[in-house]
Amino acid sequence: MEERAVLANIATIISKDLLIDQQSRNSKSDTGSKFPLLDVSDDDEAEIFAMMMSQRKTKQKRKKRSGENTAAAQEPQKSMPPVKAPKLEWKYAELNLLHRYVDTQFESFLHMRKLSFLKIHQALEEILKRNALPGSPTPQTTVSLALWKLCTDEHFEEIARKFQFPWSVCQQVVRSFWHIVSDHYESFIKWPNSIQAQQQTLIGFQNLAKLSCFKELFGIIALKRIEVFLECEHAEVAVVMQLICNAEHKIIDCYVELEQDYTFEESPIGQTLALNPRTMPAGSYLIGSNSFPLKSYLIRPIEAECFRKDAIFNSLLEPAYQLADNVLDTLSRRFNTLYALEARDLNEVRLIVESICAMHNLCIENQDDYLDIGQHTFSWGGTVSVHKGSEKDVKGLRRRVELLDAVVNSEHDD
Structure with missing residues (x-):
């Protein structure tokens, strides 16, 4: 009061x-009006x-803004200087891993053939030249450092000591590589958009004996849980990596989110398919585990197997999960940084994962078979066991029943 x-x-x-x-300006006595x-x-x-004070402040702000705009219009030569673009100061020798190591050493470090490395370098050379920061090293050095970082579990300090470069410069080079690859995401991680590409994707699965019964199979979706050290949090956090792969083991979509925030519906492909099912050919679908929700375009196994047909249907899905596991296994065996992943923040984790998926696809395109020789499957990361998709979608239930009848009956006919 x-x-x-x-x-x-x-x-x-x-x-x-x-x-x-x-009153001093006007002698009229009509004070009431x-x-x-x-x-x-x-x-x-x-x-x-309070209202008067607020209006006075508003007028002062407008007057100040108006004065600034007028001054800017009258004196264009005094405009703010442009923001300086970041640049590198690379003053060191070229890094040539091809000459530095014999074939067996090179393959043991980078988990690919020398020919594959050369083709990857050729595929990236023009992009790196156009988008590299001022003062960056040659594309060969950039690719060498970036792949060394991705294919090994070494920290930047270890890499710097090994090649005798300042570790901060190594960081800049590799991080610029991640940004460039991510900016050209669709050049390396291609969702089949054209009619021809979509038909080839469907035919690819039909040509796999164990999955040929799924005539409209368009992709296999999988999850992997990874522990990542985030500098911004000063702690390890769990993230979920969501991948969709085709019959050729190439990745056609990837997404990363904090485990606590992850849902399929919130992922870019989940939102896209919900708004526009024509993102895939009519009647086609993805196959995923019970971590995913049942949709008309996403088929998951039957949880409560009430009939023999249900068990048969679930068993027919197993080769699809195996294919996705093979892709994830290949990623981890080739790109060991996944074992000790560290980044400044979640956005950088996404850049790294996108770069890994892009390099994986280039290795597949170049038919690199290094990992197929003398390698064994092993476990890494973790499963997203706490996450369970819903089975309440009516269209999804109807679509799965139709698919169950068609697939199981065709298997019995064979």
Whole structure:
């Protein structure tokens, strides 16, 4: 109450001052119509005072902004200087891994053939030249450092000591590589959009004996849980990597999210398919585990197997899960950084994963078979066991019943 009384008194003083000023300019006696403040009650004076102060501040801001705009228009030569683009200061020798190591050493470090490395370098050379930061090393050095970082579990400090470069410069080079690859995402991680590409994707699965019964299979979707050290959190956090692969073991979509925030519906492909099912050919679908929700375009196994047909159907899905596991296994065996993944923040994790998937696809395109020789499957990361998709989608239930009848009956006919 005391504060309200003080504000009321201040408002009264200001109103009286205004009256005196106005009377000195105008001798008319019609104060009732000219000075509405005289008619208000004491209870409203505090509110009026606050409104007056607010309007005064607003006018001052507008006047200041208007003055700045006018000055800018009158003096264009005094415009703000352009923001300086970041640049590298590479003053070191070329890094040539092809000459540095014999074939067996090279393959043991980078988990690919030298010919594959050369073809990857050729595929990236023009993109790196066009988009590299000022002062960057040659594309060969950039690719060498980036692949060394991705294919080994070494930290930047170890890489710097090995090749005798400052570790901070190594960081800049590799991180610029991740950004460039991510900016050209669709050049390496291609969702089949054209009619021809979509038909080839369908035919690819039909040509696999164990999955040929799924005539409209368009992709296999899988999840992997990874522990990542985030510098921004100063701690390890769990993230979920969602991948979709085709019959050729190439990745056609990838997405990364914090485990606590992950849902399929919130992923880009989940939102896209919900809004536009024509993203895939009519009647086609993805196959996923029970971590995914059942949709008309996403088939998951039957949880409660009530009939023999249900068990047969679930068993027919197994080769699809095996194919996805093979892709994830290949990623981890080739790109060992997944074992000790560290990044500044979640966005950088996404850049790294996208770069890994892009390099994986280039290795597949170049038919690199290094990992197929003398290698064994092993477990890594973790499963997203706490996450369980819904089975309540009516269209999904109907689609799965139709698919179950068609697939199981065709298997019996064979």
